[in-house]
Amino acid sequence: MGTKENGCAGSTQASTQVDKGVDFANYFCTYGYLYHQKEMLSDRVRMDAYFHAVSRNKHHFRGKAVLDVGTGSGILAIWCAQAGARKVYAVEATKMADHARDLARENGVEDIVEVIEGSVEDVTLPEKVDVIISEWMGYFLLRESMFDSVICARDRWLKPDGVMYPSHARMWLAPIRSGITDQKMEDLNCAMNDWHSFVDETEVHYGVNMSVLTKAYREEHEKYYLKTSLWCNLDPNQIIGTPALIKDIDCLQATVDEIRTITAQLMLPIHADRSRISAYAGWFDVQFKGCGQNPAKDEVELTTAPDADGGTHWGQQVFLVNPPIRVNEGDKVLVSFKMSRAKQYHRLMDIELISELELSSGKRLPPITTRVSIE
Numbered sequence: 001m002g003t004k005e006n007g008c009a010g011s012t013q014a015s016t017q018v019d020k021g022v023d024f025a026n027y028f029c030t031y032g033y034l035y036h037q038k039e040m041l042s043d044r045v046r047m048d049a050y051f052h053a054v055s056r057n058k059h060h061f062r063g064k065a066v067l068d069v070g071t072g073s074g075i076l077a078i079w080c081a082q083a084g085a086r087k088v089y090a091v092e093a094t095k096m097a098d099h100a101r102d103l104a105r106e107n108g109v110e111d112i113v114e115v116i117e118g119s120v121e122d123v124t125l126p127e128k129v130d131v132i133i134s135e136w137m138g139y140f141l142l143r144e145s146m147f148d149s150v151i152c153a154r155d156r157w158l159k160p161d162g163v164m165y166p167s168h169a170r171m172w173l174a175p176i177r178s179g180i181t182d183q184k185m186e187d188l189n190c191a192m193n194d195w196h197s198f199v200d201e202t203e204v205h206y207g208v209n210m211s212v213l214t215k216a217y218r219e220e221h222e223k224y225y226l227k228t229s230l231w232c233n234l235d236p237n238q239i240i241g242t243p244a245l246i247k248d249i250d251c252l253q254a255t256v257d258e259i260r261t262i263t264a265q266l267m268l269p270i271h272a273d274r275s276r277i278s279a280y281a282g283w284f285d286v287q288f289k290g291c292g293q294n295p296a297k298d299e300v301e302l303t304t305a306p307d308a309d310g311g312t313h314w315g316q317q318v319f320l321v322n323p324p325i326r327v328n329e330g331d332k333v334l335v336s337f338k339m340s341r342a343k344q345y346h347r348l349m350d351i352e353l354i355s356e357l358e359l360s361s362g363k364r365l366p367p368i369t370t371r372v373s374i375e
């Protein structure tokens with residue numbers, strides 16, 4: 001298939017003027033390695049969800065044209081072919097396209113799966129498609145901003161009665177108890193032990209008193225933990241309040257403008273007594289429901305919520321609250337949430353959370369602001 005210069009007006013590249021070379025070095029390059037694709041291929045929750053979504057809804061694929069946005073190893077495209085698709089256009093920006101081609105051939109579907117190396121924004125297909133499938137989700141759903149590319153592909157190539165896989169996505173936020181803070185204190189102690197492995201207790205290193213740097217090293221770590229979100233796979237019992245829905249996305253209707261900045265006013269009822277909110281956890285789920293005229297026969301959901309069995313490679317993003325907020329059952333936290341793209345690079349996210357505790361008596365405490373980035 002041919003490729004042409006960015007055919008997607010208003011796409012990420014067009015709207016934020018990201019240098020393609022910089023984007024490749026920062027983002028795409030890791031996807032060109034099998035070690036990275038392996039992380040996704042071995043995520044059982046993710047694999048089961050996509051596999052069941054396709055194999056239990058063959059009516060969406062049988063005899064149809066499909067576009068797989070960001071085919072990676074080619075796994076989703078091959079499943080679509082096995083489900084009876086007439087043609088699958090499997091677009092991949094990196095050299096992983098070569099592996100995808102090999103995998104399709106080895107599995108006897110090379111006549112159906114056509115692997116196209118290039119950005120989906122730039123490719124030209126010979127026809128419109130009935131289904132767009134893509135695994136575009138990053139940490140806390142929108143990190144990586146790959147959904148922009150899916151929206152672009154949808155607007156250019158999906159037939160008016162076409163179906164999106166996944167069809168819907170949701171973002172969630174919940175307050176969590178300490179434990180995270182303890183874990184971070186342990187990390188900090190480890191970092192300091194590491195420092196002291198060469199700067200002994202006298203703080204003299206090669207004849208120079210290093211104590212001022214020891215202090216700065218500690219501050220550097222503390223600042224990092226507060227300013228950057230943490231990746232965790234939480235146990236559900238760490239959640240101390242009812243999770244709140246931040247955003248509900250219909251993948252057939254969503255626009256880039258709608259997801260560029262996400263804001264929400266949330267109310268989180270606390271259900272644990274004599275506890276402390278030491279952080280908020282954010283996660284997402286996606287659904288494969290089809291759409292109005294063309295519903296799924298068997299609806300499938302992929303969730304990255306805290307799971308005692310280990311969860312997914314996405315885990316949850318944890319935003320530390322400093323100082324922790326003392327809470328009791330019956331209290332409520334009112335959170336003003338904002339997520340926007342980092343100024344320096346559109347695939348990273350900045351989060352602002354302003355929390356106000358409303359006690360069960362109705363009294364409100366002064367707000368606490370948390371600002372972190374998802375890097």
Ligand SMILES: C[S@@+](CC[C@H](N)C(=O)[O-])C[C@H]1O[C@@H](n2cnc3c(N)ncnc32)[C@H](O)[C@@H]1O
Nearest residue numbers: 031040070071072091092093118119120135149
């Ligand atoms: C999360 S991986 C999913 C890979 C594969 N579909 C799977 O489910 O195992 C996303 C893939 O999309 C590719 N990708 C991201 N943006 C793209 C774009 N605009 N055009 C083409 N490929 C893209 C990446 O290189 C990466 O291989």
